[in-house]
Structures are given as structure tokens and as C-alpha cells.
Amino acid sequence: MTVIKINSETIFTNLYNKAIEIGCKATLNEPLCNHTSFKTGGACPVLVEPCSTNQLVETLKFIKANNIPYTVMGNGTNLLALDCGLDKAVVKISDAMSEISLLDDETILCSAGTKMVTLCKFALENSLSCLEFAYGIPGTCGGAVFMNAGAYGGEVKDVITEITHITPDLKLETITVNEADLSYRHSIYKSNGCIIVSAKMKLKKADKEVIKATMEDFLSRRKSKQPLEYPSAGSTFKRPEGHFAGALIEQCNLKGFSIGGAQVSEKHAGFVINKGGATAKDILDLMAHIEETVKTNTGVTLEPEVIILR
Incomplete structure (x- = not known):
């Protein structure tokens, strides 16, 4: 594991101190193998986990004002961290930013750091269908939107109506699902520099026992066909057109x-x-x-x- 030596006066230590001051979780010389499902990767000089959208914005303001090199990650379930680590700060959108609420009988608002399994269980508890396909998908809501995650005939784009993100100039903006250009393992977030903070989803009322049975069936299929007992990042390659x-x-x-x-x-x-x-x-x-x-x-x-x- 690579350990980056940090002088107490460096920009990364200043970021660490700022993050702690505003209430974020933060660690210095953090091994990235602790934050990716592949369990590989050297250290980054500082890893910051905001606990709210406001903390995330304040963290980004400090980073940009001080020209600190940085990258943003979710739960690390589709990432490979290099052995040499990173010589930049990592801002992690984790379950520290996890919140789900019902806006009406069939509409959910979900924070980006919410784990997909938590989201699916919330939908089940409220007898809401259309997220069964996502049960067992690792990672967070934000990561699922970023990749337009999908399985068993369903995709995130099928349930999303709106996405709220932070723009590169640190403004909060809400766009429609059509504007997000979601397609197979693609979204505008792969290139537009915006950071997803929440998503609104339109689901459908259904029988709770039927929803539960479908979720358990999909999870059983995953366990029987996928090597869940070993560290991985899920499917390694995209599906080529006309092939698997x-x-x-x-x-x-x-x-x-x-x-x-x-x-x-x-x-x-x-x-x-x-x-x-x-x-x-x-x-x-x-x-x-x-x-x-x-x-x-x-x-x-x-x-x-x-x-x-x-």
C-alpha cells in the first residue's frame, strides 16, 4: 500500500481541518482499498465524506478556492483504485448522505449516498413496485444514476423523473430524466462535471408480498450465478451489441x-x-x-x- 506523507501545512491537511470543522467525516492518508469493492488501491492524502448537501457544497467551495486537486466517488462498487494511490483529495458520497422520503403515495426522493438495497427495502415497506430489479445491485443511488444501472429487464432510467446535482460552478440544479440522457451504462454525468445529490423516482403501488417475492427471486438468481463471495466490481465489461x-x-x-x-x-x-x-x-x-x-x-x-x- 502506498502511503503519501503529508506535511502538517499542506493543502490536504487544510482541507482535512476544514472538513472536520464543518461536520464532515474525514481521514488523512486513507487507503482506497477500504473504499472499493475490489479491495485494491493505495492511499489518498485525504478522504472527505460530507453528511449533507450543504457540507458537500462547502467542501467543494474550499477545494476550488484553494485549487486543491480532487476527485469524487460513490460507494466504490464499480471502481478500480490503482496501487499507487492518488495524489489528490477524494470526496466520497457515502451513506453519510443517506435520506429517503415519500413525496406522495408513489413518489420517492432519495439522496445520492443511499445504498440501493436500502432504497429497495424502503420501496417494499411502502408497497411500491418497479425497483425490484435493483435489489442486490451494490452501490448507491447516485452511482446507479451515474451508470444507469440495470438488471433483469429494468434500468434506473425507467423509474427516475428528476435529478438534482451540483454544477461545476457550485449551483444546485434540477433536470429531467430526459435531460440526463440515460442509456445503457451511460449518462451525461460521465462528462459534464456535475455531482449528483438526489433523485426523484415515480413508482407504482402493488401488493407487498408480490414485490417481496420478486425481489427475493432476483437476489436468489444473483447469488446462484454471480461470484458474490469474492471482491469484484460486478460485471467487468459492458455488453457488446448482439453478444454477452x-x-x-x-x-x-x-x-x-x-x-x-x-x-x-x-x-x-x-x-x-x-x-x-x-x-x-x-x-x-x-x-x-x-x-x-x-x-x-x-x-x-x-x-x-x-x-x-x-
Whole structure:
């Protein structure tokens, strides 16, 4: 693990002190392996977890006023942190920013840091359907919107009506789902520099027992088909048009193939897992080998779904 030495007078220490002063959670020299589901990554000089939108805005104001290099992450379930760590601050939108409320009988307002499993359980408790597909999806509401997460025939874009974000000039703005340009594993948030703070969702009243049964069925399917017992970032590659990434990888006899502690899952070839002690380099080398092998043998180009934390 890389540890970045910080002088007490550095900009990162100043950010740490400011974050604590305004009520955020904050740590110095924080190992990123503690914040990604792959369990890899060196340290960042300071990691800040705001507990409210106001704290997030104040943190960003301080960062920009002092020209502090930074990046923003969610719960780290679709990220790969590099072994060398980051020489910049990390602002984490975590469950410290978790809040869900009913706006009416069928409309939910959900903060970006809310875990998807918490959101799904809230919908169930209120007999609201349309989020069953998301039960078992790791990560947060904000991350799910960012990636337009989906499974079992459903996508986040099917339930979202509005999204509120912080613009690069630190203004709060609300846009419609159409303006967010959500499509397969895509949204405008991959390039517009805005930070999601909440989402409004329109659901439908339904029988609670039927909702629960569907959720449990989807979760059971996940457990039976996916290597949930090992650290990973979920599906490693996007689905190529007309194909399934896992099927192509298995077709190339890569199931179980390893580089260091990284392995193509023997349970589901669409997952690269940390079998034990994998470095980020192991994972990147394995992903590159998979891409090259699949391209050579099938002519299909695989595009990573996993995002490198930079």
C-alpha cells in the first residue's frame, strides 16, 4: 500500500481541518482499498465524506478556492483504485448522505449516498413496485444514476423523473430524466462535471408480498450465478451489441484464467474477481488479456464497465 506523507501545512491537511470543522467525516492518508469493492488501491492524502448537501457544497467551495486537486466517488462498487494511490483529495458520497422520503403515495426522493438495497427495502415497506430489479445491485443511488444501472429487464432510467446535482460552478440544479440522457451504462454525468445529490423516482403501488417475492427471486438468481463471495466490481465489461461479454470470454476458454491474485470467475466469466491478494495491476493486466483474446478470437471489442479512479 502506498502511503503519501503529508506535511502538517499542506493543502490536504487544510482541507482535512476544514472538513472536520464543518461536520464532515474525514481521514488523512486513507487507503482506497477500504473504499472499493475490489479491495485494491493505495492511499489518498485525504478522504472527505460530507453528511449533507450543504457540507458537500462547502467542501467543494474550499477545494476550488484553494485549487486543491480532487476527485469524487460513490460507494466504490464499480471502481478500480490503482496501487499507487492518488495524489489528490477524494470526496466520497457515502451513506453519510443517506435520506429517503415519500413525496406522495408513489413518489420517492432519495439522496445520492443511499445504498440501493436500502432504497429497495424502503420501496417494499411502502408497497411500491418497479425497483425490484435493483435489489442486490451494490452501490448507491447516485452511482446507479451515474451508470444507469440495470438488471433483469429494468434500468434506473425507467423509474427516475428528476435529478438534482451540483454544477461545476457550485449551483444546485434540477433536470429531467430526459435531460440526463440515460442509456445503457451511460449518462451525461460521465462528462459534464456535475455531482449528483438526489433523485426523484415515480413508482407504482402493488401488493407487498408480490414485490417481496420478486425481489427475493432476483437476489436468489444473483447469488446462484454471480461470484458474490469474492471482491469484484460486478460485471467487468459492458455488453457488446448482439453478444454477452461473459459468453464471449467463456467461449475463449478464459474461465478460471488468472494473473496474480486476479481471476476470471469460474462461476461467471463476465466477472473478474480478487481471488486473494490481487493488485490493481493484476486486475488491469487480466482485463487487457481478456480484451485482446476476445478480439483475436471473435472479432468483438470489449469495453470495460469498471471505471479507473483517477
